[in-house]
Amino acid sequence: MKSGGSNCGRLEKIKPILAIISLQFGYAGMYIITMVSFKHGMDHWVLATYRHIVATLVMAPFALVFERKIRPKMTLPIFYRLLALGILEPLMDQNFYYIGLKSTSASYTSAFTNALPAVTFILALIFRLETVNFRKIHSVAKVVGTVITLAGAMVMTLYKGPAIEIVKAAHSSFHGGSNTATGQHWVTGTLAIMGSISTWAAFFILQSFTLKIYPAELSLVALICGIGSILNFGVSMIFVRDLSAWKIGMDSGTLAAVYSGVVCSGIAYYIQSIVIKQRGPVFTTSFSPMCMVITAFLGALVLAEKIHLGSIIGAIFIVIGLYSVVWGKSKDVVNPLDEKIVVGQELPITNSVKQTNGDVLGAPMNGREASGAQVNGVATSI
Numbered sequence: 295m296k297s298g299g300s301n302c303g304r305l306e307k308i309k310p311i312l313a314i315i316s317l318q319f320g321y322a323g324m325y326i327i328t329m330v331s332f333k334h335g336m337d338h339w340v341l342a343t344y345r346h347i348v349a350t351l352v353m354a355p356f357a358l359v360f361e362r363k364i365r366p367k368m369t370l371p372i373f374y375r376l377l378a379l380g381i382l383e384p385l386m387d388q389n390f391y392y393i394g395l396k397s398t399s400a401s402y403t404s405a406f407t408n409a410l411p412a413v414t415f416i417l418a419l420i421f422r423l424e425t426v427n428f429r430k431i432h433s434v435a436k437v438v439g440t441v442i443t444l445a446g447a448m449v450m451t452l453y454k455g456p457a458i459e460i461v462k463a464a465h466s467s468f469h470g471g472s473n474t475a476t477g478q479h480w481v482t483g484t485l486a487i488m489g490s491i492s493t494w495a496a497f498f499i500l501q502s503f504t505l506k507i508y509p510a511e512l513s514l515v516a517l518i519c520g521i522g523s524i525l526n527f528g529v530s531m532i533f534v535r536d537l538s539a540w541k542i543g544m545d546s547g548t549l550a551a552v553y554s555g556v557v558c559s560g561i562a563y564y565i566q567s568i569v570i571k572q573r574g575p576v577f578t579t580s581f582s583p584m585c586m587v588i589t590a591f592l593g594a595l596v597l598a599e600k601i602h603l604g605s606i607i608g609a610i611f612i613v614i615g616l617y618s619v620v621w622g623k624s625k626d627v628v629n630p631l632d633e634k635i636v637v638g639q640e641l642p643i644t645n646s647v648k649q650t651n652g653d654v655l656g657a658p659m660n661g662r663e664a665s666g667a668q669v670n671g672v673a674t675s676i
Contacts, residue, residue, distance in 0.1 A: 310569045314581045317565060320557040322588035324550075325400040328392070329593075331550035337539045338392030339530040341551055344542075346384045346526060348555030349519040353564070357512035365510045375504045376517050383497040384522020384559070385529065390490035397483025404589035405605050406450055406487045408612040411579040411619055412443035413495040418576050421499055432625035439618025446611025447488075454480065455603030498575035501567065511567040519559055580620045586613075 331341065357365075366372070395403045415436065418424040427433045501514075508514055534540075542548055569578045586609060593601075 310573050310577070311581075313565045314569060314578065317562050318581055318585040319588060320562065321585045322404065322592060324554045324558045325395070325404050325585075325589045326592045327546065327550045327553050329395060329400045331546040332392075332396050334546050336547035336550065337530075337534055338389055338396065339526065339534050340539050341392065341547065341554075342384065342388045343523060343526040343530050344548075344551035345388070345555040345559055346519045346522040348552055349559035349563075350516055350523055352556050353512060353516040353519060353560045357510070357516040361510045361513050365513045366508050372504075372508050375500065375508075376514075376521055379497060379500055379504065379518050380521030380525055382493045382500065383563075384519065385525045387490050387493040387497060388522075389526075389529075390486045390493065394483045394485075394487035394490060397479045397486065399593065400589055401586075401593040401601050402450070402483075402605055403487055404593075405586045405609045405612070406447060406484070407491060407494075408582050408586055408609065408616060409443055409447040409488075410491050410495060410582055411576060411616055412440040412447075413491050414498055414579045415440050415576050415619055417495050417499045418574070421503075423499065423502065423574060424576060432622040434622075435618045435625075436622035439615040439620075439622065442615030442618065443612050444615075446608040446613075446615060448608075449611060450484070450605055450608030453604035453607070455605075455607070457600035457602050458606070495575075495579070498566070498570065498578060502570045502575050505567060505571055509571075511564055514567060515560060515563040518563060519555075522559075576619070576623055580616065580623065582616075 328341070332338070391403070394406075415424060419426065424436070425433070426437060428437075504514065505511070566578055
């Protein structure tokens with residue numbers, strides 16, 4: 295029995311890790327498919343709109359069926375938070391990200407997003423979701439890792455360096471490699487990626503607060519995607535005047551909208567909501583370096599992209615800093631212990647009131663009441 299219980303406990307601990315790792319493969323595929331759709335003329339405003347329409351249509355039925363009894367009532371404060379979430383992720387983050395992806399490359403964009411855990415950690419500190427105690431090594435590791443990660447992001451921004459071609463065969467077989475495009479603007483793209491990271495991190499923080507008052511993950515995802523669809527459509531009407539850009543066919547643009555909508559909006563938002571509730575926003579963002587490695591390989595193989603020396607140096611700094619943060623986070627067990635102490639203190643107080651009012655000290659007690667009676671006895675003697 296003990297071995298079975300320990301195995302179940304280990305499985306519960308591993309589940310969030312496996313879920314987040316699986317998402318990195320999903321994101322890597324999105325980088326490549328999206329870049330291909332852009333090369334074929336897909337507009338990023340249109341893609342963001344279609345992406346979240348698909349996500350809404352996929353997730354809404356599950357939310358209606360499985361959460362019809364547990365879905366909280368909609369209130370004005372909840373609606374404001376949902377609106378803010380729709381602005382931060384489906385509207386701002388997605389379009390900033392697409393602008394950065396079109397202006398740089400898939401491998402560069404995925405590498406730069408490794409700064410996401412550090413930005414999330416800083417915001418978590420500001421909103422007191424994380425704590426730092428400089429007397430403890432793991433807390434210092436989180437701070438130092440954050441600084442190293444940001445330094446790596448600056449290296450990637452300010453230093454490009456010579457290009458390194460990983461797969462020469464791919465370059466010869468793919469016509470019009472991304473690095474030969476004349477429309478690339480690395481500074482603009484980098485600034486757009488930084489805006490994407492900032493709004494994405496803010497989305498994780500606000501999502502963690504929203505889940506406390508709206509703990510219906512499927513419904514939350516469906517509402518965020520629905521609001522994001524409306525917002526993106528409204529903005530697209532301003533920036534996209536060519537109606538032909540909205541045509542749907544059996545092409546890479548439709549594939550990108552369906553894939554990113556189902557995998558990277560619907561499923562990803564849902565998994566992230568569950569992991570955020572269990573481990574927090576910093577842990578949820580801590581596995582992004584895996585996406586960089588996967589995307590770099592696929593980008594060289596499929597898109598004939600060349601990785602620049604500055605990206606490699608910056609990525610090394612980012613990975614070192616990131617895992618310093620992750621290690622420090624793994625040693626940070628203050629909050630769970632505090633919660634246990636609080637629970638252990640509250641139960642005896644409740645039992646003490648019941649026993650004093652009812653005067654039933656000789657009555658049978660269950661395990662919880664017995665524990666409370668022992669503590670109360672000590673408290674009385676004091």
